[in-house]
C-alpha cells in the first residue's frame with residue numbers, strides 16, 4: 001500500500017463492508033479516518049481501535065464540504081480515499097418518490113465522491129515516489145443494470161464514469177480504481193427466492209463477504225501499476241449462467 005503511515009479516509013464506515021474495510025486497515029497498521037452517519041457499535045469499536053471517526057451526512061454540497069473540512073482538520077495528508085457510502089433500494093413506482101430518491105442517489109453516489117475527491121486531492125499528493133489511491137466502490141449493476149433498481153444503477157454508472165475522469169486527471173501521483181461488488185450481502189427486503197435465484201446465477205455458487213472487498217482494496221492499493229481499472233468482485237455473478 002502506498003504511503004503506509006498516512007491515513008486512509010473511508011466513507012460509510014458505520015456498518016457492513018465499510019466497517020470491515022476500516023477494521024482491517026487498522027489491523028494491518030494503516031491509520032484510518034472513518035466517516036459514518038448513524039452511530040453504531042461498530043463505530044465505537046473503530047474509535048477504540050484507533051480510528052478517527054467523523055460523523056456527517058453526504059446529502060448535499062454543504063454537508064459534504066463539512067465532512068471534507070473535518071478530514072483536512074484531522075489530517076492534511078492522506079494515502080488513500082475510499083468511496084463506499086451508498087444507498088440501495090428499488091426505485092419507487094410513483095414518480096414523486098422516484099424523483100426525490102434520484103436526488104438522494106445522485107448526492108451519495110456522484111456529488112459526494114466528486115466533491116470529496118476534488119477537495120481532498122491536495123491531501124492525496126503522493127509522499128515519495130508511490131502514488132496515493134482513490135477507490136470508488138460501484139456495483140456490477142453499473143454495467144448491466146436491473147430495471148427495478150434503475151436509479152441506483154444509473155448513479156453507480158455515473159460514479160464509475162467519474163472515476164475514469166479522475167484517473168485521467170490525477171495521474172501520475174494518484175491512482176484511481178473501481179471495485180464492483182456482486183452479491184456480498186443481502187438486504188432485509190431480498191426474499192429467499194430472490195437470494196436463491198441470485199446465487200444460482202453466481203458462478204461460484206455462494207455469496208461473498210466483506211473480506212473479499214477488503215482484499216480487492218488491498219490488491220489495488222498495493223499494486224503501483226494499476227489505475228483506471230474496474231475490478232468485479234462478484235463470484236462471477238455478472239456473467240450469469
Ligand SMILES: NC(=O)c1ccc[n+]([C@@H]2O[C@H](COP(=O)([O-])OP(=O)(O)OC[C@H]3O[C@@H](n4cnc5c(N)ncnc54)[C@H](OP(=O)(O)O)[C@@H]3O)[C@@H](O)[C@H]2O)c1
Nearest residue numbers: 012014016017037038057058084085086139181183184185
Ligand atoms: N453488500 C453488497 O452485496 C453490495 C453489492 C453491490 C455493491 N455494493 C456496494 O458496496 C459498498 C458497501 O456496501 P454495503 O452493503 O456495506 O452498504 P450498506 O450496508 O448499505 O452501508 C452503506 C453505508 O453508507 C452510509 N450512507 C448511505 N447514505 C448516506 C448519506 N446520504 N450520507 C452519509 N452516509 C450515507 C450508510 O449510513 P447509515 O448507516 O446512516 O445509513 C452506511 O453506513 C456500497 O458502495 C454498495 O453500493 C455492495
